[in-house]
Amino acid sequence: MATRSITGLGAYLPLLRLDRQTAAKALRWSGLGGPRTGRRAVAAFDEDALTLAVEAARLATAPAGAIAKAVVATTSAPFFERSQAGILIDALHLPSATRAQDVGGSRRAGVSALLDALLGGTGDVLIAAGERRPTQVGNGLQLAWGDGAAAVLVGDGEGARLLGHASLAHDLVDVYASREHPTPYQAEERFIRDTAVAAILVPTISAALDAAGLEAGDIAAAVVHEPVTGTYKAVAGALGLKVANLAEAVTEGAGDLGTAHVFFALGLALEKAVVGDRILLAGFGGGCDVLVLEVRAPVAGAGHAGAALGQGLGLADYVRFLSLTGSLDLDWGPRSELEQKTSASVLERYGRDMAGFIGGRDAAGNTQFPKTRLPVAPGVEAAPMTDVRLADETGTIVSITADRLNYCPDPPFYFGLVQFPGGARVLMEVTDIAGTPPAVGDPLAMRFRVKSADRRRGFRTYFWKAAPVARPSLEG
Amino acid sequence: MATGIRDKVAILGMGCTNFGERWDAGSEDLMVEAFTEALADAGIAREDIQAAWLGAALDDVNVGNSALPLAFALRLRPMPVTRVENMCATGTEALRAAVYAVAAGACDIALALGVEKLKDTGYGGLPLRTKGLANDLWMPYGSAPGSFAQLAGAYARRHGIEAGDLKRAMAHVSWKSHQNGALNPKAHLRKAVSMDTILNAPLIADPLGLFDCCGVSDGAACAIVTTPDIARGLGKRDIVTVKAIQLSASNGWESQHGTWDGSYVRNTREASRRAYAEAGINDPRVQLGLTEVHDCFSITELVTMEDLGLSDEGRAPFDILDGRFDRDGTLPCQIDGGLKCFGHPVGASGLRMAYEVYSQLLGRAGERQRATVDFGLTHNLGGAPFNSVAAVSILGRLD
Numbered sequence: 001m002a003t004r005s006i007t008g009l010g011a012y013l014p015l016l017r018l019d020r021q022t023a024a025k026a027l028r029w030s031g032l033g034g035p036r037t038g039r040r041a042v043a044a045f046d047e048d049a050l051t052l053a054v055e056a057a058r059l060a061t062a063p064a065g066a067i068a069k070a071v072v073a074t075t076s077a078p079f080f081e082r083s084q085a086g087i088l089i090d091a092l093h094l095p096s097a098t099r100a101q102d103v104g105g106s107r108r109a110g111v112s113a114l115l116d117a118l119l120g121g122t123g124d125v126l127i128a129a130g131e132r133r134p135t136q137v138g139n140g141l142q143l144a145w146g147d148g149a150a151a152v153l154v155g156d157g158e159g160a161r162l163l164g165h166a167s168l169a170h171d172l173v174d175v176y177a178s179r180e181h182p183t184p185y186q187a188e189e190r191f192i193r194d195t196a197v198a199a200i201l202v203p204t205i206s207a208a209l210d211a212a213g214l215e216a217g218d219i220a221a222a223v224v225h226e227p228v229t230g231t232y233k234a235v236a237g238a239l240g241l242k243v244a245n246l247a248e249a250v251t252e253g254a255g256d257l258g259t260a261h262v263f264f265a266l267g268l269a270l271e272k273a274v275v276g277d278r279i280l281l282a283g284f285g286g287g288c289d290v291l292v293l294e295v296r297a298p299v300a301g302a303g304h305a306g307a308a309l310g311q312g313l314g315l316a317d318y319v320r321f322l323s324l325t326g327s328l329d330l331d332w333g334p335r336s337e338l339e340q341k342t343s344a345s346v347l348e349r350y351g352r353d354m355a356g357f358i359g360g361r362d363a364a365g366n367t368q369f370p371k372t373r374l375p376v377a378p379g380v381e382a383a384p385m386t387d388v389r390l391a392d393e394t395g396t397i398v399s400i401t402a403d404r405l406n407y408c409p410d411p412p413f414y415f416g417l418v419q420f421p422g423g424a425r426v427l428m429e430v431t432d433i434a435g436t437p438p439a440v441g442d443p444l445a446m447r448f449r450v451k452s453a454d455r456r457r458g459f460r461t462y463f464w465k466a467a468p469v470a471r472p473s474l475e476g
Numbered sequence: 477m478a479t480g481i482r483d484k485v486a487i488l489g490m491g492c493t494n495f496g497e498r499w500d501a502g503s504e505d506l507m508v509e510a511f512t513e514a515l516a517d518a519g520i521a522r523e524d525i526q527a528a529w530l531g532a533a534l535d536d537v538n539v540g541n542s543a544l545p546l547a548f549a550l551r552l553r554p555m556p557v558t559r560v561e562n563m564c565a566t567g568t569e570a571l572r573a574a575v576y577a578v579a580a581g582a583c584d585i586a587l588a589l590g591v592e593k594l595k596d597t598g599y600g601g602l603p604l605r606t607k608g609l610a611n612d613l614w615m616p617y618g619s620a621p622g623s624f625a626q627l628a629g630a631y632a633r634r635h636g637i638e639a640g641d642l643k644r645a646m647a648h649v650s651w652k653s654h655q656n657g658a659l660n661p662k663a664h665l666r667k668a669v670s671m672d673t674i675l676n677a678p679l680i681a682d683p684l685g686l687f688d689c690c691g692v693s694d695g696a697a698c699a700i701v702t703t704p705d706i707a708r709g710l711g712k713r714d715i716v717t718v719k720a721i722q723l724s725a726s727n728g729w730e731s732q733h734g735t736w737d738g739s740y741v742r743n744t745r746e747a748s749r750r751a752y753a754e755a756g757i758n759d760p761r762v763q764l765g766l767t768e769v770h771d772c773f774s775i776t777e778l779v780t781m782e783d784l785g786l787s788d789e790g791r792a793p794f795d796i797l798d799g800r801f802d803r804d805g806t807l808p809c810q811i812d813g814g815l816k817c818f819g820h821p822v823g824a825s826g827l828r829m830a831y832e833v834y835s836q837l838l839g840r841a842g843e844r845q846r847a848t849v850d851f852g853l854t855h856n857l858g859g860a861p862f863n864s865v866a867a868v869s870i871l872g873r874l875d
Contacts, residue, residue: 404679
């Protein structure tokens with residue numbers, strides 16, 4: 001059996017959580033809706049599957065950690081042709097020789113990549129899964145699904161080790177999205193549940209348990225990605241599993257996170273696990289991959305998932321939710337007609353420093369951003385600057401305002417001067433404001449975000465924005 | 477050793493259009509209107525002009541780039557014509573170029589004309605502009621009020637000013653400009669507004685409300701300059717001369733490095749220090765008769781009073797509330813209504829300020845006329861407090 005383990009985990013949710021009751025009230029007249037309890041994580045206007053995955057990956061890896069391969073798993077990749085994993089490598093400031101891979105095709109893609117990484121290979125493998133999936137108003141999946149990310153790190157150290165596994169390819173069309181129909185189209189729920197249980201999950205979980213040499217009663221925690229509510233209950237009844245399915249807690253608190261869902265719920269399982277616990281993991285979609293893991297040592301970062309579920313800002317404005325999810329195309333007026341075309345050659349010249357938030361250190365040791373031929377610090381000799389990554393630093397606010405004039409898809413637009421240790425000072429967008437805006441002198445953490453979205457040409461660029469270092473606790 | 481330009485150049489004539497929403501006029505009309513007034517004031521023929529500078533900051537809105545819009549509009553004979561741009565300091569930059577040309581002896585009579593046709597954008601505020609392809613990769617796309625609003629928080633923190641006190645002082649700045657604008661027949665906004673209206677207006681960029689912000693306007697202003705000797709030869713008796721024009725531009729110190737706390741504008745301090753020296757002004761609070769400063773936002777004017785040395789550090793809010801800079805105060809500021817009410821056609825604004833000082837020095841300011849004006853100061857601030865170009869000029873009578 002494999003000797004590689006899950007050694008790190010990161011989980012990240014956007015700030016905003018829609019109370020599903022808010023949507024239920026707004027849709028009551030129509031009889032449409034979907035789930036009515038719990039919360040749905042809602043990406044900010046400047047987040048996408050990649051930015052969410054990058055944030056989760058930052059939590060799963062130590063800064064400047066050695067990574068042999070980086071995988072981005074998503075079914076909502078912002079680009080069909082442009083490697084998300086390549087951008088993630090730049091965002092994490094990993095060596096350009098790091099192997100990059102993008103996987104998708106179904107929400108199972110992340111778990112499939114995890115299984116492959118556990119079965120062989122050398123060096124640390126990072127698998128970062130993120131989703132921001134488009135959905136249609138009225139479709140129950142708009143409320144059932146959520147935006148978020150989780151990442152796992154696989155290496156040769158101790159952590160959660162693979163005891164057994166089984167896979168099944170089965171083209172059950174429970175839900176699909178296509179280029180012609182980008183939002184999900186779902187089959188009848190009872191059909192999905194019955195087929196998923198009988199034809200896919202029960203036989204494959206049984207096979208995995210057999211491969212691990214375990215009985216259902218040996219499992220301490222289950223993470224089973226349900227295609228519809230009630231699936232796990234039926235599976236557990238059929239197999240004699242007595243433990244709760246932690247994937248349901250993620251669905252309740254944030255929504256179905258697609259490729260990130262199982263990783264996220266694994267964080268909940270690992271946080272509570274003790275050495276020796278066996279965890280059942282099932283990724284679903286176009287069949288399934290089932291992994292049986294044994295906890296050999298605590299896994300770094302396991303606490304991020306629980307923390308992310310418990311922190312955030314309630315969103316009680318349904319129209320704002322529709323706007324943020326792209327379901328409502330508001331006319332933002334002529335100021336939104338800003339030309340945002342990006343030059344490929346300019347991006348080639350500066351893009352890596354932007355994605356990694358790389359500034360320079362001058363001959364006297366001062367930091368600055370961006371790097372320049374002549375240093376901004378007065379009286380310092382011109383010399384080639386050494387790279388300095390600012391993304392992992394905490395900045396402080398020199399000045400800030402809430403701008404209500406210029407176009408912003410989720411106004412107001414906060415921006416200001418941010419001071420970094422070492423001397424660098426950067427004019428930055430400030431995002432994820434929860435309640436009272438930060439004031440002069442407050443600390444800010446850096447977040448990887450969409451900088452510009454050229455809707456006319458379907459292109460976007462990425463940069464870092466500053467955000468309050470702590471989030472409020474969600475009540476209830 | 478440089479000797480400066482003090483009294484080397486005289487203003488022979490000036491013109492200024494009505495500012496405002498000039499739906500009736502294109503940029504060509506505005507240029508001709510301002511020029512016609514200036515030419516008549518100068519008492520020369522169009523053919524006497526030997527070089528010209530066009531100030532237009534936002535070339536993509538109706539004016540067009542290069543020198544050609546000016547040369548075409550005025551049908552200038554073949555001569556050196558140049559377009560200059562330095563954000564909101566553009567008008568003063570055009571004047572500086574013409575003044576330097578005359579002071580250098582490169583020509584006898586030069587024209588500086590600033591124009592902007594902004595209301596054809598179809599929306600309020602400044603036109604949308606790229607920051608450059610590389611800067612667009614990281615720099616926030618904040619608005620002008622958003623950039624200047626940041627002065628307020630930093631200023632309050634530095635000086636321990638209560639938010640309410642600062643807000644009232646800012647409101648007084650705008651209240652005073654509306655009072656003044658009501659007396660100016662060429663002003664864009666000619667309606668007085670109450671303090672309550674100003675204080676309760678919707679926020680544009682915290683803590684700036686609607687009335688803390690100047691709008692943008694259509695308009696043009698122009699100056700014809702020559703040497704004092706030529707001016708005398710043309711029969712001019714009351715001769716207004718340029719005492720100083722100074723500029724200062726950011727090099728990244730404020731926004732990329734340094735100890736700047738965001739509460740003042742370094743370039744205004746630098747440009748005014750040099751301008752006072754060039755003009756021989758030792759005590760600006762006493763010697764200056766009026767100022768026309770870049771009140772793009774009320775907080776800008778407030779901070780500028782300290783940056784120009786007209787208020788002590790941390791005292792501008794209280795001097796403003798005491799009325800020191802009102803029309804009947806000891807040192808009026810924006811007696812013509814300022815950017816706030818006269819209007820802000822960006823490329824023309826520096827020359828509009830000079831036009832008011834020139835008018836005051838010659839006793840032509842009508843209801844706004846001050847009894848005694850020996851020197852007047854103009855101040856432009858382009859960009860943002862953290863990335864700025866400041867221009868300060870001082871005009872006075874020929875010694």
